[in-house]
């Protein structure tokens with residue numbers, strides 16, 4: 001642990017000392033258990049393996065300038081995991097159990113929370129899976145909720161550097177009335193082929209359009225989309241995108257800065273009218289976009305090679321709250337002690 005090179009961490013798995021586990025059996029959740037193993041032993045017919053009964057979350061803990069550890073909006077992650085559970089019939093984890101497990105995982109692995117100066121953070125990954133055996137298609141009768149953590153670097157090693165997105169109309173990540181609005185592994189499996197093709201061609205991510213009409217912007221693979229037009233923050237309204245907690249926070253900060261906020265359908269051609277566009281999510285807060293390439297129509301939308309002013313301002317404000325250097329008027333952060 002003393003040997004972690006905090007400044008050169010990427011976004012990848014590494015082992016911390018402990019993870020938290022909790023089993024749901026006979027209709028109820030048991031006690032939180034602490035494990036130092038990276039392995040889980042499961043029944044060969046567990047529903048998570050066969051029918052994708054799996055939901056996850058992602059959030060971060062930050063070591064502030066004051067040395068305190070803060071976790072960002074974990075109640076929102078708990079509520080979102082409950083919505084995911086309703087969507088694919090998993091046993092629900094209460095907000096109290098979720099936040100207790102997160103606090104415990106952070107506390108037990110405190111030495112893995114990167115120092116303030118590094119700009120890195122502790123990534124927290126809660127996971128909920130169906131463990132009971134079924135071969136008929138029905139929900140499991142047993143579940144396992146786990147929380148693992150790992151230190152991760154600033155998402156972009158090069159800094160807050162704009163990247164390129166690509167539009168391919170031949171792939172969808174989620175159906176209009178499907179599972180796009182919940183955080184389940186199946187959506188990610190469905191995005192791997194398009195994602196790999198995008199990376200191979202030098203793009204950071206695919207910008208998905210709505211699956212039905214291929215007319216409106218949905219989101220960027222694992223992050224929400226936003227555009228800045230004058231003094232307005234615009235983000236898509238769609239039933240097939242995942243409600244990002246980062247996006248929700250940015251909308252509030254934009255409002256507080258006196259901007260107008262619009263959640264509405266965004267026609268893909270409106271890309272030509274934005275001053276700045278970005279992807280937002282826990283991993284990077286904001287990744288500014290310098291170019292969106294519509295591969296089917298061979299049209300490119302360009303936004304400049306430097307991050308836009310508004311994106312920078314929003315990014316700094318949110319990071320400042322997370323690291324305890326800006327006031328936190330909505331109590332978004334919880335101190336772990």
Ligand SMILES: *Cc1c(COP(=O)(O)O)cnc(C)c1O
Pocket residue numbers: 058183219221222223224242243244245246247280281282283
């Ligand atoms: C997790 C996720 C996001 C980002 O959500 P945050 O709560 O901001 O981290 C965006 N899109 C998808 C598809 C996601 O799974």
